Amino acid sequence: MLALCEIGLLVFKVANLPYPESALAADITVLFLLFLVEILRIRLGRNGNITEKNGPLIASLGLIIPSLLGVLHLLLWQTYVLRLEVSL
Template structure:
């Protein structure tokens, strides 16, 4: 993390921010896998799991956008783009689940 090297960062806050960043990475990988699998197999269950994983991704993205110790401009831009894509994916996942359920 750039902020941890350049800015005076309390070590407990740095550990929490890094932990939450890696947690977001793990959830994002799982979410993308379930969405990919559900779309390829045209089944609603993996897409529903992916849709359920959108909620923790949004919460972690909002944390990175607003509440981490130092919020850099690049992080604001990246987190905002991520939130837009998560919202778009949630809408499209709902449409796909409705289509596959028919």
């Protein structure tokens, strides 16, 4: 759900705000990588929990750092940050 909201907000910002080309490419790349990391982190955590193995759980915990950096980019370092993004 977060991915759909963020993609919709990005489309809204591109359509209504003067967005530099290089910043748009960076924001799209970070958004895509964040969603990939989140999918992998959640899947590893779920599999590690179900199988009760430490390896996937440790890998899931390790993916918290790139996930945190992606979220910080969305909240602090993005070209335009809307109030709706902060509340999401």
